[in-house]
Amino acid sequence: MEANSSKKKGRISRVRHWCSKHFSDVPLLSWLIGAPVAAVLEDFVGTPLALGLGLPKVPVLFGFVLMLKKPLLIPSILIYMILIYILPVVVTAKLTAPLFNRLASKLLNVSGRLSVVIHLLLLYAGLHLWSSISAYRLLTLKLTLIAVMVTLSLNVINGYMGEFSCSHPGFMALGAYGASVFTVLLFVNDKIFGPAHLPAYLAPYMFPIALILGGCLASLGALAIAIPSFRTRGDYLAIISLAFMFIVKSMIENLEVVGGPRGLSSQPDLAALPIVFIWAVLCIWITNNFVRSTMGKALNAVRDNELAADAMTVNTRRTKIIAFLFGAFWAGVAGGLFAHVLRYVNPGTFGIQKLAEVLAMVYFGGLNSVYGSILGAVSLSLLSEMLRPLEMLKWIIIPLLLILLMIFRPTGLISFKEFDVIKLIQPRNNSREKS
Amino acid sequence: MPLLQVKDMSHDFGGLRAVNNYNLSIEPAQIRGLIGPNGAGKTTIFNLITGIYKPTEGSIIFNGHNIVGKFPHEIASMGIGRTFQNLRLWRHMTVLEHVKMAQYSKITYGIIGAFFGTAKRNREEAEIEERAFKLLDMLGIKELSDQKVVNLPYGAQRKVEIARALATEPKILLLDEPTAGMNPEELAQMMDFIRQIHSELGLAIFLIEHRLRVIMELCEIVQTLVFGEVIAEGPPDEIKNNPKVIEAYLGKEMVA
């Protein structure tokens, strides 16, 4: 058993070595240009190739669902993945590397911000093309982006600040209902809320306001938790926040104006992919700014030793309250997006299962790390979709995976790592040119 | 006018009177010592001055202001820096981050700056970093700046704690057993370190110590505390020969 695993480890490190040898000079820009190339390729030859390989249709989420249903098709799916995704991306990345290294360094010289925007545009292009093939892909992608926001915002509280908060589904619910009521009231002819008050063409412009309103509502709820919880030292937060989550849920269930347990529907169609993408990027950008500033690092000081933080002039109570409201705000915005992506919400969504999901993403991805939250949210969202055919078994496999992770990497996959965007987008030519 | 003046301060933990009728007066740039057996109440006095506990009775005047009832972070920003008997470093942070963090009260960019990375924030962060490097350089531990504190040897961790306290730009520095658990070599280094700080920054230092040698060499005036009460106060030589002190405190540790 042990010899086997060490052999496996050896192989993994050899693969990693091989990759770093051949791809260490590929800048992020080249990888990002590879993605749209692969997506375009899939658009043109995906269907014939899939049919030729004996697949019923283009594998929607990397073919995992199909693999589980019909294991005999695994080789065909792997060939498809290699031909459509891996080869095109790798070849494009490798071929464009010399050119794009020069381009990346030029861009960086002009302006770091501009370079970041161009990278994001490329990333968006890749995602857009990839998701345009099927509605299911698009939905999964949007929900994944929302999951990233929720996870990151909880990481601020549970990871960066080291408290244990359980109220995130409650914040999402407040944001979802707050934003929905706003848009439905203003732009929809609704049985309960009456006729539309504003013309529909204004809706896209008012949508940010709706989301911010939802976020503020969540922050207000957070304040109700923060005041009693942070007054004294001690672990009251976990229990108070858990209670809060249940209170919000049952409050909405009993609020007939917003549909009670049946939920609220007919939100206008405002959460297109670019909108969700922009909000997710905004959330990551602002959060990363915050946690990398000395003011944000105060969260770590409070977590690692609160008494010392106090003695070093840190206003610990204010720090904790700001971080908590900040986390709640983004959960609220994510909730608002969630409601407008599905165009339907019900209180049942924001219960203990959602909490388990979000906590899993935070702790699986890695505490105190933006990378970790992105990785955790993306991998668990996809995994959860991929394992859908297993039904009940899924709820055994995912927790099992989490337990294993907790044993081998107690702080998650990528924890305590700074998300340095400028470093990420730097050209990578130096290693080659020197040797 | 004394920099720090404590008048008739007492503190009870439940039924236990940990500090009784304590008086203190420290002039600017003075080094003072506080000795006493285990459990005498020395650390409690530090905690009272820095606002962690609120005294049951008495007043604490710092720089002309009564600071009783203020929050610990307010007292720290007014100019009382401290270290802890058992190190209280932030285990996931680097040395540089420690020294930057301690300048928290100087931040004026606010949450807008923190969230949006404004020009003002970048400028202030750069200033904070520059000051941090300057301090580390002065203290001779600049080369440690990128290290996570948990990876440092004990003596260096003690220095980092002092550096961090100095970054708050205190007018008085409270050191709680800065040489606890050190070997003779580290001890000598630490004493030089404290002397250097005092001469370069000219701040007042109030020092809790167990080792008489440190007190003898560094302090001008020493108080001896036993069961929460000061039983003797004076220059180190006097204290060393005071029969009450020998009986209550030194008797046990020095004669042996």
Ligand SMILES: Nc1ncnc2c1ncn2[C@@H]1O[C@H](COP(=O)(O)OP(=O)(O)OP(=O)(O)O)[C@@H](O)[C@H]1O
């Ligand atoms: N938070 C507290 N609650 C109750 N009792 C306390 C508390 N802190 C200290 N004490 C008690 O107060 C007395 C003084 O403690 P203190 O820590 O000030 O002693 P000290 O002189 O610093 O001793 P040492 O040399 O061991 O550090 C002790 O009897 C201690 O048990």
Ligand SMILES: [Mg+2]
């Ligand atoms: Mg003590």
